[in-house]
Amino acid sequence: MMSTAGIGGFIIIGLMALVTLLTRYGGVLIMSFIPINRRVESFINAMSGSVLIAILVPIAAEGDLGARLALVATAVVMLVVKKPMVAISAGIFVAAAIRWLV
Amino acid sequence: MSQYKVPELTFAGMRQGFWRLLPLSLFVIAFGLAYGLAAIQAGLSGTETVIMSMLVFAGTAQFAAVDLWGAQIPIVPLLLTTFAINARHLLMGASLYPWLRQVPARKRYGILVLMSDANWAMTLNDFNNGKTNLGLLLGGGIALWLTWLAGTVLGMTVGSGITNPEAFGVDMVLGCFMLSMALGGRKNPRILTAWLVGGLSAYAAYLWLPENSHVVAGALGGGLVGAIWLEEPRK
Numbered sequence: 001m002m003s004t005a006g007i008g009g010f011i012i013i014g015l016m017a018l019v020t021l022l023t024r025y026g027g028v029l030i031m032s033f034i035p036i037n038r039r040v041e042s043f044i045n046a047m048s049g050s051v052l053i054a055i056l057v058p059i060a061a062e063g064d065l066g067a068r069l070a071l072v073a074t075a076v077v078m079l080v081v082k083k084p085m086v087a088i089s090a091g092i093f094v095a096a097a098i099r100w101l102v
Numbered sequence: 103m104s105q106y107k108v109p110e111l112t113f114a115g116m117r118q119g120f121w122r123l124l125p126l127s128l129f130v131i132a133f134g135l136a137y138g139l140a141a142i143q144a145g146l147s148g149t150e151t152v153i154m155s156m157l158v159f160a161g162t163a164q165f166a167a168v169d170l171w172g173a174q175i176p177i178v179p180l181l182l183t184t185f186a187i188n189a190r191h192l193l194m195g196a197s198l199y200p201w202l203r204q205v206p207a208r209k210r211y212g213i214l215v216l217m218s219d220a221n222w223a224m225t226l227n228d229f230n231n232g233k234t235n236l237g238l239l240l241g242g243g244i245a246l247w248l249t250w251l252a253g254t255v256l257g258m259t260v261g262s263g264i265t266n267p268e269a270f271g272v273d274m275v276l277g278c279f280m281l282s283m284a285l286g287g288r289k290n291p292r293i294l295t296a297w298l299v300g301g302l303s304a305y306a307a308y309l310w311l312p313e314n315s316h317v318v319a320g321a322l323g324g325g326l327v328g329a330i331w332l333e334e335p336r337k
Contacts, residue, residue, distance in 0.1 A: 002177040009150045012175055016167060016184050017157035023188040024214045027195025028202055039329055041200060046328020047321045048197030048226055049293055050300030051190055052284040054320025055219075057304040059277040067274055074278040075285060084282040085125050091278030092129070095271030 065102060070095035107234045108204045111213075115237025116244070119221070123242035126220055127249035129275040133161050134253020136272065137168070142258050144171040155254040159218065159247055163187045186314035193321045194222045198239075201229050205236065216243025219276060223283035230288060292331050300324025 002008060034040060059067055074091035081087065134155065141151040146168065158164055163184045170180050195202075195214060202210050213236065221242030228238060284297070303323025308316040 001174040004145075004171065004173060004175055009146065010153065012167075012177060012180070013150060013154045013157060015177070015181055016154070016163065019181050019184045020158050020160050020163060020188050020191070021215065023185065023191035024195060024217050025211060027192035027197075028199050028210065028214060029195075030192070031196050031199035032203065036200065036203075038332060038335070042331075042333040043325045043329040044197055044200065045230075045333055046293065046296035046331075047193060047300075047325030049284055049287060050296055050304075050324020051193050051197070051317060051321045052223065052280045053297045053301045053324070054304035054317045055190065055280050056277055056284075057301055057316055057320065058308050059274075061305060061308065063277075066271070067277070070271060070274045070278055071281055074281045078282045078285045082286065084279070084286060087282040087285075088126070088129070088275065088278040091281075092271035092274055095274045096269065099269055099271070 064099070066095040066098035069098050106200045106204070106229075107232065109201045109229065109234040109236035111205070111209060111236040111240065113237070115235040116241035117237070118235065119238035119241025119243075120245045121241075122224065122238065123221055123245040124249075126279065127245050129272070129279075130220075130246055130249045131253035131256065132270070132272045133275060134250045135257035137161060137164055138254040138257020138259075140165065140168045140257075141171075141254075144168045146171060148258055151258055152251065152254060155251055156247075158184075159216070159250060160184075160188050160191075161250070183314070186312070189314070190219075190317040190321075191217065193318070194219075194226075197226055198222070198229070201234065201236075209236075213240045213243070216240060216247055218243060218246050220279055221246060223280065227283060227287050292328070292333065295331065296324040296327040299327045 002012060004012065056071065060071055070091040073094040074087045077090040078084065078087035137155070138151055141154070141164075142148070146154070154164055154167070166183050166187060167180060170176065170183075194217060217239060221239050224242060225236075225239040228235060287293075300320040300323045304316040304320025307319030311319060
């Protein structure tokens, strides 16, 4: 346990910032020690899209009806119109509308 | 060996990146507002609230910290949680490595300070499409950072009027953004298989592994598909 009184709070925030910076640097730093070949490239490139999908999983699995339909709306609009801002706005609008209705 | 174009960093490119991310930043302001409000209510001082947004610049981790905040804080669990939530940055950075390795180390690590979900995803999509404007990562990061701060300050001062940001769909910003980025990228049977395996791994981790491990599990699952099913060499 650590006290947040006085300078304590700032020390805690500083430590959090340091840990976060380490994660921002770490991936690139680690990769610089791994020899890049076709298999490693192929791993990275399949991994990067999977990060996006993995972030979505809890939202899709545990979200309320508004959250799920927001994702559906985003997907449909994105595939048809192909403009991210339009797709995101549609998703948020649907989430807000469903929650207002239900 | 496939070819990756050297990304270039120019002021014009940064400006372009700034403006491309700014519309999205309207949603970031709403996020920041919710954080600023929550932080003040949890007992952080105004200075602490703003400094955390300036230095940590990672919304979900900041919300987690606010949750744990009190007169005494369990510091090790807090830092472990921060690391677990932000571990996705490791994978995001690694995914940009084939391009970033060609940039001088000082520039590379200077820009990474502002790498966040939105500017990373847009940059990766552009890089994959052969557009190598590194200013998108930096300029976009500046747009996100400034609006994150603006939202934080707004939440501290006038946020008390908004009690449930969910009613406005604000909690869905990141999810909808990630989905639109995924669907805007390249799609082929290999990538779709990686997504499927990655998604299932993430779900399994979400159900059975410690909290916040789902992103790492999903990324490794999808990456494994890539390591086995090799990509066609790039032209």
